[in-house]
Amino acid sequence: MKRHALIFGLVGGLLIATLQYTEYRFVIIEHSVELYSALVAILFAGFGIWLGLRITRSRDTIRETVVVREVPVPAEAPALEPFAPNTARQQTLGITTRELEILTLIARGFSNREIATQLFVSENTVKTHCARAFDKLGAARRTQAVQRGKELGLLP
Amino acid sequence: MKRHALIFGLVGGLLIATLQYTEYRFVIIEHSVELYSALVAILFAGFGIWLGLRITRSRDTIRETVVVREVPVPAEAPALEPFAPNTARQQTLGITTRELEILTLIARGFSNREIATQLFVSENTVKTHCARAFDKLGAARRTQAVQRGKELGLLP
DNA sequence: TGCAAAATCATCCGAAAGGATGACGACATC
DNA sequence: GATGTCGTCATCCTTTCGGATGATTTTGCA
Numbered sequence: 348m349k350r351h352a353l354i355f356g357l358v359g360g361l362l363i364a365t366l367q368y369t370e371y372r373f374v375i376i377e378h379s380v381e382l383y384s385a386l387v388a389i390l391f392a393g394f395g396i397w398l399g400l401r402i403t404r405s406r407d408t409i410r411e412t413v414v415v416r417e418v419p420v421p422a423e424a425p426a427l428e429p430f431a432p433n434t435a436r437q438q439t440l441g442i443t444t445r446e447l448e449i450l451t452l453i454a455r456g457f458s459n460r461e462i463a464t465q466l467f468v469s470e471n472t473v474k475t476h477c478a479r480a481f482d483k484l485g486a487a488r489r490t491q492a493v494q495r496g497k498e499l500g501l502l503p
Numbered sequence: 504m505k506r507h508a509l510i511f512g513l514v515g516g517l518l519i520a521t522l523q524y525t526e527y528r529f530v531i532i533e534h535s536v537e538l539y540s541a542l543v544a545i546l547f548a549g550f551g552i553w554l555g556l557r558i559t560r561s562r563d564t565i566r567e568t569v570v571v572r573e574v575p576v577p578a579e580a581p582a583l584e585p586f587a588p589n590t591a592r593q594q595t596l597g598i599t600t601r602e603l604e605i606l607t608l609i610a611r612g613f614s615n616r617e618i619a620t621q622l623f624v625s626e627n628t629v630k631t632h633c634a635r636a637f638d639k640l641g642a643a644r645r646t647q648a649v650q651r652g653k654e655l656g657l658l659p
Numbered sequence: 660t661g662c663a664a665a666a667t668c669a670t671c672c673g674a675a676a677g678g679a680t681g682a683c684g685a686c687a688t689c
Numbered sequence: 690g691a692t693g694t695c696g697t698c699a700t701c702c703t704t705t706c707g708g709a710t711g712a713t714t715t716t717g718c719a
């Protein structure tokens with residue numbers, strides 16, 4: 348995480364230096380200050396968001412494993428259950444959290460590109476997760492993977 | 504999530520406006536550009552981090568894996584319904600029998616070629632049916648078509 | 660601290676899927 | 690007999706998927 352701060356500082360200094368330099372080059376532009384401000388703002392806001400996401404990601408995984416709630420099945424109201432993913436089967440199949448996450452998005456009909464956008468990762472990454480999940484499910488197509496996932500209680 | 508973006512934009516514009524205004528007030532400062540850049544950078548970086556945190560926090564609540572330990576209460580046999588396809592909706596959408604037939608096979612994870620073999624028709628025919636069904640369902644992909652079909656009660 | 664698992668990204672290539680369009684025969688209906 | 694629907698098949702072209710493989714970075718845990 349220290350590396351993040353370091354990169355942060357470096358990029359910041361570099362950007363400001365660049366700005367300064369370019370201003371000496373092209374002083375002609377009228378409202379350059381506002382433009383620069385906006386540019387810097389956007390860049391650093393994006394960077395900040397990215398950093399924030401990165402920071403909290405480690406928190407996520409920790410928080411995930413804790414909650415174990417015992418719920419007796421109440422013999423009625425079959426449609427109200429929030430769907431309990433079969434974690435046991437997921438474990439035995441070796442399907443990771445990320446893979447299951449992508450599987451559910453596939454089941455909802457999203458393309459790899461759309462999934463990549465939603466999860467803030469590259470399409471290649473999505474494809475990799477797909478391939479591994481398909482392999483573990485013994486599926487050759489995404490439709491088949493969805494079908495298998497539902498059979499195994501991994502997907503709602 | 505959209506609210507975040509909106510707030511983001513508003514704050515951004517406000518900040519830039521403020522900067523511009525203040526510059527007209529205190530033009531005396533020498534290296535104001537760099538200072539402003541740095542200020543904006545820091546502010547927006549902070550804001551971005553805050554936003555990132557906020558975003559993931561909402562995600563966290565979803566992320567809490569509620570490990571439901573199912574206490575088996577064999578109340579009823581819910582799987583006895585043979586599934587009645589919603590013919591009314593099928594009618595209104597103009598989906599033909601053949602198209603629905605192929606949709607169910609898609610939902611089971613078969614490829615176009617496999618479907619063609621099972622139905623004793625050519626792969627091109629299957630693709631035509633697919634295209635028409637997708638159009639009627641407003642789907643762009645077969646996974647999406649399956650999802651829509653289940654939503655509409657056309658598929659089990 | 661160091662290792663193993665997980666997540667990320669990339670490239671190349673072939674297969675599958677999808678869009679657009681045209682055509683033809685069977686059948687029912689008007 | 691004209692019209693319309695349905696099922697069938699085709700071609701051309703683009704996009705999307707999937708497989709194989711290698712690499713780097715995080716992260717979790719011993």
